[in-house]
Amino acid sequence: MPQPVVTPRHRVALVGFSAFEQQALESYFRLAAGQTPAFEPAASLADSDFCVVDGDRPAAVEEVRAAARMAAAVFIGQQVPDGAVMHLHRPIDARQVARALETLMLARQAVADPYAPKTAAARPARRPRAADETHFDIDVLVVDDIDIARRLLQVQLQKLGCRVTTAVSGADALERLQTSHFRIVFSDVEMKDMDGLALCQQIKQRRKGAPTVVLVSAQSTPSDRVRATIAGADGFLGKPIDAAELVTVLRTCSNRRRRAR
Numbered sequence: 001m002p003q004p005v006v007t008p009r010h011r012v013a014l015v016g017f018s019a020f021e022q023q024a025l026e027s028y029f030r031l032a033a034g035q036t037p038a039f040e041p042a043a044s045l046a047d048s049d050f051c052v053v054d055g056d057r058p059a060a061v062e063e064v065r066a067a068a069r070m071a072a073a074v075f076i077g078q079q080v081p082d083g084a085v086m087h088l089h090r091p092i093d094a095r096q097v098a099r100a101l102e103t104l105m106l107a108r109q110a111v112a113d114p115y116a117p118k119t120a121a122a123r124p125a126r127r128p129r130a131a132d133e134t135h136f137d138i139d140v141l142v143v144d145d146i147d148i149a150r151r152l153l154q155v156q157l158q159k160l161g162c163r164v165t166t167a168v169s170g171a172d173a174l175e176r177l178q179t180s181h182f183r184i185v186f187s188d189v190e191m192k193d194m195d196g197l198a199l200c201q202q203i204k205q206r207r208k209g210a211p212t213v214v215l216v217s218a219q220s221t222p223s224d225r226v227r228a229t230i231a232g233a234d235g236f237l238g239k240p241i242d243a244a245e246l247v248t249v250l251r252t253c254s255n256r257r258r259r260a261r
Helices: 019-031 058-066 094-112 147-159 170-179 196-204 222-230 243-260
Strands: 009-015 038-041 050-054 073-076 086-088 139-143 163-167 184-188 212-217 235-238
Touching: 009 019, 009 058, 009 094, 019 038, 019 094, 050 058, 050 094, 073 094, 086 094, 094 147, 139 147, 139 170, 147 163, 147 184, 147 243, 163 170, 170 184, 170 196, 184 196, 196 212, 196 222, 212 222, 212 243, 222 235, 235 243
Parallel strands: 009 038, 009 050, 050 073, 073 086, 139 163, 139 184, 184 212, 212 235
Antiparallel strands: none
16 A cells, blocks of 8 residues: 655744744745645744744844854845845745745755766756757856855756856856856856946956846845846846746847847
């Protein structure tokens, strides 16, 4: 007799929220208990796999930072805390929270994958089938100063057939662009030293052969998108990155380059 399938549950600590917001999130997790992946409230931060944090409460942010859980946290609020991997704006949308938690879960699995490339060079892309519209046989550069965010986007792009090189800063990206050709550069906006906007401007100052630049940010308001456009960006993606939106951006950028030839 076949054994019933047990849905793994991931424990989530809710840190710093009002009683109303905490009850709303707990209710959503209980109602969505049959979904995969499933999340359930944790008794404490120490007992959790992930955490959802009120990013507008400095004490809550510091509690998570002190526990070294920034890479396992979804922050909700107006500001993006330093070191945050995942950020959402209010009002709280429980479905977006669940999607952000799933993104963190996939990122953790990607980092733990012993067969996935850890350095700049990616495994060779598979040969596409005819009329495969979700396979992109192109070289791309991913720039992000947060390891888990950089690794996650790398894996997402590799699954779509891209050959991926990574850079840990704007300066690192410029060095790689001096020696290698990339069709598209994906850069996080909120980086220290040189942010994604400044990097985009420097890339676009090249007279010839500048690659397509797609900026990625946890801040995705209309004004953030306008700033990206002013900096010269060819595309913009909000975090957490939606797989369908990523395919659309790749397809649009690839078509634009072909028309420019």
